[in-house]
Amino acid sequence: MLSKAQFLKHLSLLVLTIQTTTLVMVLRYSRISSGDNSGHYVSSTAILLSEIIKLMVCLLILLYQTNGSLTSLTQLLRKEVMAKPGETAKLLIPALLYTIQNNLLFLALTNLDAATYQVTYQLKILTTALFSVLMLHKRLALNQWLSLVLLMIGVTLVQWPQSETQSQPKDISSDELETAISVVIDEPLGNRLIGLLAVLASCFSSGFSGVYFEKLVKYTSQSLWIRNTQLALFSVITATIAMCVQDFDLIYINGFFQGYTTLTWIVVLLQAFGGLVVALVMKYADNILKGFATSISIVLSTVCSYYLMTDFYPTTSFLSGASIVIAANILYAF
Structure with a gap:
């Protein structure tokens, strides 16, 4: 019989996996459902609305x-x-780090090919574990460290581009799903060193900010919902600034709600709901388990993409990566 805490731990991880998978599919469909880019909603406005709803x-x-x-x-x-x-x-x-992190990823994707980006960004799995050990004094067994390395390899293979000429990277997992940013890089690649440094900085930012928030939620006297309110308040401020910097002219000309449909509002609500679920995961589980849940959702969303949207065809690397992700989850549990 599971205790209440164990039940909430498993339930929050299950809900996060389902939410993340659903968000990826709905977000992708919402970005391709219009016949041209002019009909798309501005993603920065959707991000701001989701933060307001969370608050x-x-x-x-x-x-x-x-x-x-x-x-x-x-x-x-x-x-x-x-x-x-x-x-x-x-x-x-964490609010500032999330904003900085997203800008670093834009910089990285401008200077790196998709394959290099996918490989290097999976280092966030290990940086999260490292910060968990340093800041929360977690003790991981050898099999758990091995499972984290396998998870990193598996996620890399799952997200590996189908061809070298592919210019649109897969939907980004974890923190990028929390901001619902979809990026298409059409420009020629720039300075690879700058791109690699941007990815590495983002990996450390992701690991530190996630564990830092977990520590605040678990080990301070203020309640989960007070902490969520504080984070949402700062997130609204940073999202507003980011929106104005990135898309002010576009919004000024075409309006805040340009391109909004019922599907767009579903994306906004899923995004807001996901932020609340992540907070529950931080309270009852941890960032490392969150990484495993997100990895499973990547596999599930890719499978759904094949069956529901017919925009993906399984490759040998995907099948190998999916198997490794499943094996890593089993290994970590034992």
Whole structure:
């Protein structure tokens, strides 16, 4: 019989896997459903809306926990958020790192081919484990370290481009799914050293920010939903800045909701829901298990892409990688 904590741990990982897989499929379909790029929605506006929705959901949950009293909610926010600027400011770190990380990935994809990018970016699996050991004092057995290396190899093979001329990389997993960014690189490759340094910096940023947030959620006195509210607040600010820097002219000319359809709103809601699920995973599981859940979702989304969208055909590298991912999951559990 599973304890409540174990049940919530497994449930949160299962929901994260399903959510991530669904988001990849809906996001991909939403980006190709229009006949031309002019009909696409601006991804930075979708990111901002998802952060706003996450903030609203967190506030509603806190309102429920205070028995529906707006006065009690206001007092709680004043006590836990405004009266503790030091604690609140701690969430500025992961919010800024997520923004910096996404820009680093744009830089990396501008300077690297898809194959090199896919291989090097999987180092985030090991950097996450490394920061978990250093910051949370986790102790990993030899078989667990081996499973992490196998997972990195398996995910690399699963996402390996189908041809050397392929210019559109696969949908990016983990932190990039949390921001729902889809990138197509048409320009010639630039400086490979800059691209490699950008990927490596992003790997360390991803590992550190994820473990840092896990530490705040698990090992501080403030509740999960207070921490989520603080993170969502800073995320709204950084997403607004990023939107203005990247797409201000486009939004000014065509409007904030250009290209929005019912499917777009589903993407926004899935994205917001995913952010909340990740917080639950941080509370009841950890970043390493989150990486395994995300890896499984990559395999599932690729299989769904074959059966539902017919835009992918399994290769030897995919089948080998999928088998390695499954084996790595089994090895880590034992």
